[in-house]
Amino acid sequence: MSERESERNFQKMLQVLRDHQSVHFEACVRCGLCGKSCHVYLSDPSVENLPVTKAQKVVGLQRKKSEEVDEKFLLSLQESVYGRCTGCGRCNLNCSIGLNIASIIRVGRTILSALGRTPEKLLRPLKNQLEYGNQMMVSADEMRETATWIASDLRLESGQESFDIPIDKEGARILYLVNPREIKFAPLSLMAAAGVFGAAKESWTLASRFFDVTNFGFIAGDDESMKQVAEAVFSEGKRLGVREVILSECGHGARVFKWDSGVASPLPTKSIIELLDLYIEQGRVRLDKKKNAARVTLHDPCNLVRWSGVSEAQRRVLREACADFKEMIPNRAQNYCCGGGGGMQLLQECSEVRLRSAEIKANQIRSSGAKVVATPCHTCIDQLTELNKKYQLKVEISTVTELVYNALLY
Amino acid sequence: MGQTIFFFSLAWCAFFLSLKSFKRRGKGVTPPWKLSRAEVKGVFYNFTFLMSPFFKESARLYPKKFILGLGMHGGVVLALLLPLLWPLFEEGWMNSLAAMATLTAAHFAMALLFFRIRDRELRAISIFDDYASLLLTMFLLGSATLHLVLKTAATNDILLMSASLIFFAMPFGKLKHALFFFLVRYDYGTLLGKRGVFKNE
Ligand code: SF4
Ligand code: SF4
Numbered sequence: 001m002s003e004r005e006s007e008r009n010f011q012k013m014l015q016v017l018r019d020h021q022s023v024h025f026e027a028c029v030r031c032g033l034c035g036k037s038c039h040v041y042l043s044d045p046s047v048e049n050l051p052v053t054k055a056q057k058v059v060g061l062q063r064k065k066s067e068e069v070d071e072k073f074l075l076s077l078q079e080s081v082y083g084r085c086t087g088c089g090r091c092n093l094n095c096s097i098g099l100n101i102a103s104i105i106r107v108g109r110t111i112l113s114a115l116g117r118t119p120e121k122l123l124r125p126l127k128n129q130l131e132y133g134n135q136m137m138v139s140a141d142e143m144r145e146t147a148t149w150i151a152s153d154l155r156l157e158s159g160q161e162s163f164d165i166p167i168d169k170e171g172a173r174i175l176y177l178v179n180p181r182e183i184k185f186a187p188l189s190l191m192a193a194a195g196v197f198g199a200a201k202e203s204w205t206l207a208s209r210f211f212d213v214t215n216f217g218f219i220a221g222d223d224e225s226m227k228q229v230a231e232a233v234f235s236e237g238k239r240l241g242v243r244e245v246i247l248s249e250c251g252h253g254a255r256v257f258k259w260d261s262g263v264a265s266p267l268p269t270k271s272i273i274e275l276l277d278l279y280i281e282q283g284r285v286r287l288d289k290k291k292n293a294a295r296v297t298l299h300d301p302c303n304l305v306r307w308s309g310v311s312e313a314q315r316r317v318l319r320e321a322c323a324d325f326k327e328m329i330p331n332r333a334q335n336y337c338c339g340g341g342g343g344m345q346l347l348q349e350c351s352e353v354r355l356r357s358a359e360i361k362a363n364q365i366r367s368s369g370a371k372v373v374a375t376p377c378h379t380c381i382d383q384l385t386e387l388n389k390k391y392q393l394k395v396e397i398s399t400v401t402e403l404v405y406n407a408l409l410y
Numbered sequence: 411m412g413q414t415i416f417f418f419s420l421a422w423c424a425f426f427l428s429l430k431s432f433k434r435r436g437k438g439v440t441p442p443w444k445l446s447r448a449e450v451k452g453v454f455y456n457f458t459f460l461m462s463p464f465f466k467e468s469a470r471l472y473p474k475k476f477i478l479g480l481g482m483h484g485g486v487v488l489a490l491l492l493p494l495l496w497p498l499f500e501e502g503w504m505n506s507l508a509a510m511a512t513l514t515a516a517h518f519a520m521a522l523l524f525f526r527i528r529d530r531e532l533r534a535i536s537i538f539d540d541y542a543s544l545l546l547t548m549f550l551l552g553s554a555t556l557h558l559v560l561k562t563a564a565t566n567d568i569l570l571m572s573a574s575l576i577f578f579a580m581p582f583g584k585l586k587h588a589l590f591f592f593l594v595r596y597d598y599g600t601l602l603g604k605r606g607v608f609k610n611e
Contacts, residue, residue, distance in 0.1 A: 022436035023597055027590035030535045033468040033475060047534040056535070094468040096479065097587060098456060098595035259605060309606030332609045334467060 010066035012114045017062055020107045024100045025059050028052060034101060037094035039336050040084050043357040051091035051101045054080045058108040074117060081108035081221075082119060083350045088302035088337035109221025118220045121346045126216035129229050134212035136180035143167065143183060143208045150187050154194050160410055163198035165190070168240065169205035175242040176204050176272075177213035177233060177257075179250055179378045186378065192405035193248060193272060199408050200284040204246070210236035213253035215261070219343040223262055230261035237267050245269045249399045251301030251341065251377035255308045271304065273376050276404055277313035280320050287407040292322040294396075296403065297370035299328070299361070299384060300335040301377035314376055314400055321400075321407040322372075328364040336360050338375075340383025355390055358383065362391035372396045374403055412570035416493055419577035426581030427589050439597045452603015456595050460602075475525065478518040485515020486547060489554035490573055499558065509558035516551035519544055539583040546585075550576055 034051040035041050041049040048054075057080050061069070089102040112118055118126075125135035132139075147165040154163050166172065176197075182190045197204050210233045217226030237245050245267050247253050254271045279285045298318060305311045311332045318325045330336070339358030344350045365373055365387075373384055373395050384397045440449065463469035469476040489512050492499060499508045523544045526532050550572040557565035580586055602608065 020436065021434055023431065023434050023439060023590055023593040025436075026430065026434050027587045027594045029584050029587050030532075030537070030540055031475065031479065032529070032532050032535060033472050035531070036471045037467055045531075047531050050531065050535065052535055092598065093460065094466055096468060096476075097591050098460070098598050100594075100598050100601070306607060307605065309602075309608075311607075311609055330467075333607055 006070065007066055009115050010069050013061060013069065013111050016107065016111045016114050020110065022100075022103075024104055025062070027097045027099055028055065028059070029097060030056075031096050033096045034091040034094055037091045039088070039090070039339060039360050040086070040353065040357045042360055044353075048080070049084055051085075051095075051105075054085050054108075055099070055101045055104040057081075058104050058111070061111070074112070074115070077108055078112055078117060078119070081105050081112065082343065082347060083353060086302070086337050086339065086341035086344050088341055089306045090302070090334070090337065093306070093333060106221055109219075110223060111221075113220050113222040118222065119343075119347055121348070122216055122220050122343045125214075125346075126220055126222065126225055126229075129212060129214075129216055130225060133209045133232065134180045135214055135216055136184055138180050138183050140208035143206070143211065146183050146187065147190075147206060150191050151194065153187075154191050154198070157191075158195055158198070158408075158410065160195075160198055163194060165194045166205045167208050171241050172205035173203040173242060174205070174244045174246045174275075175237045175240055175267075176206055176246050176248065177211055177253070178206065178248045179213050179253070180211075181378055182248065186381075188402060189248065189378070189399050192399065192402040195405045195408060196276065196279070196285060196401060199410060200279045205240060205242065207233075207236045207240065213247050213250045213257070215253065215256040216343075218252055218256045218260065226256065226260075227262040230256060230263045233257075234263060234266050242267065246275055247271050249273065249376035249378060249401060251303030251379060254310065255303040258308050260307075271308075271310055271313075271376065273304075273310055273313045273317065273400055276317045276401065280317060285404070286409040287321050287404065288409050289321055289323045289407055291407045292372070292403050293324070294371035295324040295326055295369060296322040296372040296374055297326050297328050297365060297368035298331070298400075299338060299365075299373055299375040299380055300332055301375060301380050302335070302337050302341055304376060305335065306333050314374075317400055317404060318374060321404045322374075326368050326370055328368045328370075336364060338380045338383040338387070340379050340386075345379050345382055354383070355386065358387050359391065362387050362393060365393055365395060366391075370395060372398055372403070374398050374400050376400045412567040412574075413493075415574050416570045416577075419574035423577040423580045427586060430581055430586060431589060431593060439593060440600055445600060446604065448606065449600040449603040452601070452608075453596055453599035455608060456599030456602055475522070478521050478525075482515050482518040482522060482547065482551075485512045485518070485551050485554075488512060489515075489550050489569075490576065492554055492557070493570055493573055500561065505558055509555055512551050512554040512558060516548055516555060519548045519551060523548070543579070543584050546572070546576055546579060 038051050057077055085105050087102045087106055091101045095101055128135050128137050144167055147167055151165040178190055215226055215229050217229050247257055257269045338361050339354045344354045381397055388395055459465045499505050526536055553568045553572040557569040
């Protein structure tokens, strides 16, 4: 790195720090009491894994000189904010002062993003979102084609001729955003949602272009791109004239669209979990819990529960849809991260930390005695599927909507 | 003279702390009169339930440090109030109780210093400020105990000096958490309230 380049980087970094300045930067007393709340620290109790160490690396930049912010430091910052933290926020609740530690650590990601140092694995999906409207470059044709065959399978399986998957239907009541992996690899999730919408006689639509519930701007700490991605989706909703945006099961998607996108949402936005809860409450769908007879436990996605406050709806839904629902301990806001959040799922170099730090989650699942683990987040689903293999949990992993679909009475 | 320095240190502290919090306000903390009902609930929750051992896991996982910290802070508040409320504590059971409290708190501060030096991790994250703040605190608590027991003009001067030192140092090191603790908990409480993040296991 030339001297000029490093000075330029340093100035950019200071700018990010100024933009994200908050009272939380000033109050850490270095008591270390946040340590045991972090699943990464619990799996490897080292100083580097203490939440305070990760946060201080960012806050401490305020006191650094330009020559201290060298290649070595930037690499260690990268390792700290991407390789040792999923941004789950569990430390926040247990900090003796009450600091928003996870948000401080995320500022580290914003700094790296400003310096062009976001890991390529996270940058690629973000570029795709900005360029193609979704992180997996699913084209409008592919979307239509997939929706057509999923809808036909749905009609066959449910025996309900009226069930459909509308695309770009103007004037529908809701726009349903999905994770592109539901189009590419997990069609059952979309089929389940379409089945429930059909049963509830909902007026809904998918969008062929801006349909992505995920937001890699958020994960990469790139606030401008996060805004842009969210704005594109909301404009699509306005263009289609819908009255509500419903988010498929995605933890960070819910957090971004409901709270953190930086865009004032022009449309009411809910997670599908909240909608399912409403359908059940209003009697719009009827369920037979005997159809889900095995014991089910619930993994609370950090972004949906600890960051977005959606914690009771999924419980009410599962109690109605499953015969034997058992909580894992701890749960709700104090639940442990599955280990795959914050983009770690995509970072090859983090897989060892990711799987090791999730041992605590595997133990939670094991002690629940459940045969099925439900979770309203596709990233968590991927991670739990890996844990299932690694820790030989012998469980089935499912979204909440899939369980509801399975219990539907027509 | 001691009194003048004490009040000057208070004014100094108020001035520089306000300046610091203004500089660090970032996008700002929502003023109390602009809070929604949900935010008020969140702030209340964050200052009460979420600080109790039933909700805050760290209090249960680190019980010794939690109790030592709590006790020490109680003693510090009392010691800093002594110069202002002296007539209340001059005689009788209030005097004995306060002396016991500050003496216990001084021991708690010593124990915390011991942990900071002994624990490898805590030592690694500590900076000079942490040790200096603990030493100042011990000095304050020691002088408060001494004055509560001896009640002489000299012990009064020592107490005023130690309290002034704390106030002079407060805006520039970790002691500023005396104010920032409230700002931070308030701010995070509004986030919890707005988003409805309340229930624990
Ligand atoms: S618990 Fe909070 S105040 Fe204590 S070290 Fe951790 S971040 Fe800092
Ligand atoms: S946000 Fe989660 S992963 Fe990151 S330091 Fe805090 S507890 Fe650990």
